[in-house]
Amino acid sequence: MKKLVLLFLVWLGCGVNAFSQSDPVLLRVNGEVVTRSEFEYSFHKNNSMAMLEKKTPEEFLDLYIxxxxxxxxxxxxxxxxTQSFKEELASYRRFLAKSYLTDTAAEEEQARKLYDDMKNSVSVSQVQVMHIFKYLPQNASAAAIRNASSKMDSIYRLLRN
Incomplete structure (x- = not known):
C-alpha cells in the first residue's frame, strides 16, 4: 500500500512538473521571469505592425531585453x-476603450435610419424658419445692406408660403 501511495505521489509530482514546464522560462531580466509565450506574443504583435520593419527573433530579443x-x-x-504617469495612462486607457466600445458602423446605421425617418415624416410646412443670414463684409455700404435684406425677406416669404 505504501508503494502504491508513493508511486501515486511521484506520478502526481511528475504531472505537476510537466504542467509547469508547458510554458518554459526563456530568460530573466533583472530577476523578472520572461516566459516563451510572453516573448512570442510581443514578437508577433510587433512584427504584425505594417509601419515597422520586420525583425528576426534574435534581433527582436535585444530590443525586448x-x-x-x-x-x-x-x-x-x-x-x-507619479501623477503625470497615471494621468497619461488614464488618457491612453480612455482612448483605447473608446475605439473598442464604440461601434461606429452601428452608430452610422442608427443615424441614417433616424435621418430617413425624419425625412419621411417631416413636411415642409412643419419647418419653422427662425433666422436667415447673409454674409456681408464689415464695411458694407447701405445699398448692399438693403439689397441683402430684401433677398433675405424674399427667401423668407417663399419658405412661409
Missing amino acids: DYKLKVSAARSAGMDT
Whole structure:
C-alpha cells in the first residue's frame, strides 16, 4: 500500500512538473521571469505592425531585453506612481476603450435610419424658419445692406408660403 501511495505521489509530482514546464522560462531580466509565450506574443504583435520593419527573433530579443530593462528601471525609480504617469495612462486607457466600445458602423446605421425617418415624416410646412443670414463684409455700404435684406425677406416669404 505504501508503494502504491508513493508511486501515486511521484506520478502526481511528475504531472505537476510537466504542467509547469508547458510554458518554459526563456530568460530573466533583472530577476523578472520572461516566459516563451510572453516573448512570442510581443514578437508577433510587433512584427504584425505594417509601419515597422520586420525583425528576426534574435534581433527582436535585444530590443525586448532593452525594453524590459527600461521598464524595470522606471519602476525602480517610482515613475509608475507619479501623477503625470497615471494621468497619461488614464488618457491612453480612455482612448483605447473608446475605439473598442464604440461601434461606429452601428452608430452610422442608427443615424441614417433616424435621418430617413425624419425625412419621411417631416413636411415642409412643419419647418419653422427662425433666422436667415447673409454674409456681408464689415464695411458694407447701405445699398448692399438693403439689397441683402430684401433677398433675405424674399427667401423668407417663399419658405412661409
